[in-house]
Amino acid sequence: MARNLFRVLPFAVLLFIGGSPLSQGQMPPGDAPEKKFEDFDKVVKGAKEYDGLFKLYLKDDKLFAEIRPDQLSHPFLCPIAIARGAGLGGNTLNNDEQWVLMFKRVGDRVHLIRRNVHFTAKSGSPTAKAVETSYSDSVLLSLRIQSIHPARQSVLLNFNDIFMTDFADLGLGHFDASRSSWHKVKAFPRNIEIEVSATYAGGKSRGIFGLGDDSVIDARGNTVVIHYGLCQLPDGGYSPRLADDRVGYFLSAVKDFSSDSQDTSFLRYVNRWRLERAEPIDPKHPEKLSAPKKKIIYWIEKTVPDEYRAAVREGILEWNKAFEKIGFRDAIEVRQQENEDFDPEDINYNTFRWITNDQSFAMGPSRANPLTGEIIDADIIFDASMVKFWRQEQQVFGNGNQPASYIQAAKMGLGLPGVQSPDGDADGDAQGWSDAPSKPDSAKMRARLLAARHGLCQCGSQMRYELGMAAMAVAAGGALKSGEKVPEELINQAIKETVMHEVGHTLGLRHNFKASTMLKNEDLHNTAITRKQGLAGSVMDYNPVNLAPKGVKQGDYFSTTIGPYDYWAIEYAYKPLSGGTDGEYEKLQEIARNGAKAGLDFATDEDMIAGADPLVNVWDLGNDPMKFAQDRILLAEELLKGLPERVVDKGEGYQRTRVAFRVLMAQYGNSAHLVANFVGGEHMNRDHRDDPNGRDPFVPVKSAKQREALQFLQEHILTDKTFKFSPELLRRLASDHWLHWGNDHVMAGPVEYPVQEQILRVQRVALNQLLNPRVLARVQNNSLKADKDDKPLTVAEVFRSLTDGIWADAVSVEAKDGKHTYESSITRRNLQREYNKKLIALVVKSSNEPSDARSLARMHLRDIGKRIDKVLVEKQSVTDDTTRAHLEECQERIAKALTASMQVSEP
Secondary structure (H helix, E strand, O other): OHHHHHHHOOHHHHOOHHHOOHHHOOOOOOOOOOOOOOOHHHHHOOOEEEOOOOEEEEEOOEEEEEEOHHHOOOEEEEOEEEEEOOOOOOEEEOOOOOEEEEEEEEOOEEEEEEOOOOEEOOOOOHHHHHHHHHOOOEEEEEEEEEEEOOOOOOEEEEOHHHHOOOOOOOOOOEEOHHHOEEEEEEEOOOEEEEEEEEEEEOOOOOOHHHOOHHHOOOHHHEEEEEEEEEEEOOOOOOOOOEOOOOOOEOEEEEEEOOOOOOOOOEEEEEOEOOOOEOOOOEOOEOOOOEOEOOOEEEEEOOOOOHHHHHHHHHHHHOOHHHHHHOOEOOOEEEEEOOOOOOOOOOOOOEEEEEEOOOOOOEEOOEEEOOOOOEEEEEEEEEEHHHHOOOOOOHHHHOOOOOOOOHHHHHHHOOOEOOEOOOOOOOOOOOOOOOOOOOOOHHHHHHHHHHHHHHOOOOOOOOHHHHHHHHHHHHHHOOOOOOOOOOOHHHHHHHHHHHHHHHHHHHOOEOOOOOHHHOOOHHHOOOHHHHHHHOOOOOOOOOOOOOOOOOOOOOOOOOOOOOOHHHHHHHHHHHOOOOOHHHHHHHHHHHHHOOOOOOOOOOOOHHHHHHOOOOOOOOOOOOOOHHHHHHHHHHHHHHHHOOHHHHHOOOOOOOHHHHHHHHHHHHHHHHHHHHHHOOOOOEEEOOOOOOOOOOOOOEEEOOHHHHHHHHHHHHHHOOOOOOOOOOHHHHOOOOOOOOOOOOOHHHHOOOOOOOHHHHHHHHHHHHHHHHOOHHHHHHHHHHOOOOOOOOOOOOHHHHHHHHHHHHOHHHOOOEEEOOEEEEOOOHHHHHHHHHHHHHHHHHHHEOOOOOHHHHHHHHHHHHHHHHHHHHHHHOHHHEOOHHHHHHHHHHHHHHHHHHHOOOEOOOO
């Protein structure tokens, strides 16, 4: 009864049991005072100790951290990486914005807080108080204090409560603490680095970002080693550098409500290393170079094959040329790992890592202080499968989703997180892509832009196709005999350029997808030019292999040096400047205003994704992408001749012929995409007012060029003449016959090669672009921006070009033996059906295309119907049932469409 009474008595009554006010600290006779916390020495007794930023104690399966009073309520950066497992070893996470964490004592617990670093205001101002009121941090965890050191008054926390959970938010399934353990613990004066061997259960085998695939042997026990770092924010003395939209850098942006800017409250800082001269500039000899106080050091891991280490080293050190131009001697140093023991994920080391995961990619992420933009760590990851150019492309896109154009696939972000495959056809239906914010595809567009913000790079993922093209071209030129390897010069140049690209990312530079248009197409193989300034204005573009057209001597396959834009970008971010904040700003403006100079054009991911500039592409080369496209089609036609004999050695199966054929077919798709972009195209420039030779932000493509593009597509893509392959070749497009783990894709599609379907997918690339509502609207709008002497292209011309090209066979019926005959190929019929389908959709199910486009679509359906009537009226002109059935079906569909009620969705 007494025990039950104690359970229900109020706490205030319990304080006075026994006649003594326990609230005053008096205890009943014989009772020892109850301790709030365990004895410190007892908790850590027998533990392995690590002295560093926090003193760590590893005891059994628990990791305790001692946090001093001065470290409470103090910000720390928390970089996260995958050290091993799931086919993702070496992947840096949260590189878009480093987490800023803080331990804050609240009573007998410690809150783990993620700081909201997005908003700020001038300290002490009323606005700062308003910001504090409006925005708050996020409390992630409430941690129990295990003990308090009696002398140091430091708190002891159990780090298992933080890191023996899915703290990294990987989404691999249920985190099983009972099957997880501490993999590695290291402590340094300014940081601690810990690794958790984390086991997840119940998730999917595909892993983070949708990658990983069959790398996990059993999803019921998916184990990955997660690397966590906790490090001090860089100390004072670093001066952030304001960004400029004419020069492409990754950013650290904060919203400063104290800003007096007329346009925005955002303060945008470039992400860059703290690079300072060891010697001050000598006014008498300003050109004298100085070593930096602290070099940028890259370690080449011993995982890099011996034969490629020289190319890797050269690619990294190439950037020293840009730093020398602004006064630094040996700003970058390369060291080769031999017996040195360090963790590549350790924030104190910048590494070049060679991994194998069949994803064929390279990445150069860096991590920066989100408050200032100061880069504190960078790790380059290079996947070995990139140089194996005869890989199955299903590894990247999945069977049935190989794009007709991998240029278009890269623009759409196919294969990136959240953009695994487009709705509809894998060649990318431009009717919906980035068409309107309300459309479903806008979600994919946001995912693509987020990937660009994160610095995710596709440079290596499509390089395999380019190396495959190179291998075929070299073999066709007679430089290779059966069984010989591709020249080491080609492979080393490819590695060096890719390394230069990824190092550029680690220096803070973003992609520049307009750089490939620097040189005239006829100068691409002039090594006197290319070895001085590169093949493109920047190595930050995705540059294809430079293959010489027939009759031209082969020059460099890839850029061997950084370009003019790269020098300029490094100057903007890293050149030592004086004169205080105002003086530095003026000098930065002087540098940035040179953007209109030859070779310095800049456009990046968002310009390519949402823009309409036909010069902003990936995997093109030369100032005329249309000429590049034509050369690639001619090269593909040449390489298709005798293809099986060149790519298959004696005694081998013909499966490689199929892969090679797909690579060559993609050249047609790439060409269709590059050329179609000129129709309704609009050049985009980032020049500011009064920049020397400054250009308008938007300049329509010359009408003559747009008409040239329409003619090119009519003659090379929207025709059956281009796609007449030899029966011998088509009979040798063998399927992969192996069926086992990692190769299940062989049963996901037909054994035979779908030739006609692939041809139509290539043709759809052009059709989808030309009939895209946004393109048709731009054709109309650009007519208002055209110069007086430029006769603008019209929407009517676009439709007329398509109808006259696709239905040309219904106009001229040949006379044979005195009789008129009409013949149509399978390729032609498929194309006609596809075109009619799109016209009918414009007529009966309108969305947001211009009204004139609907009217023209109706008119052209009538026109096509009349052409069909003319052919069918003479019964003897159609000699086979299939052609007659095709024409009669088209005739009936057109008639129904013209009499159907229209579904119009207009504002």
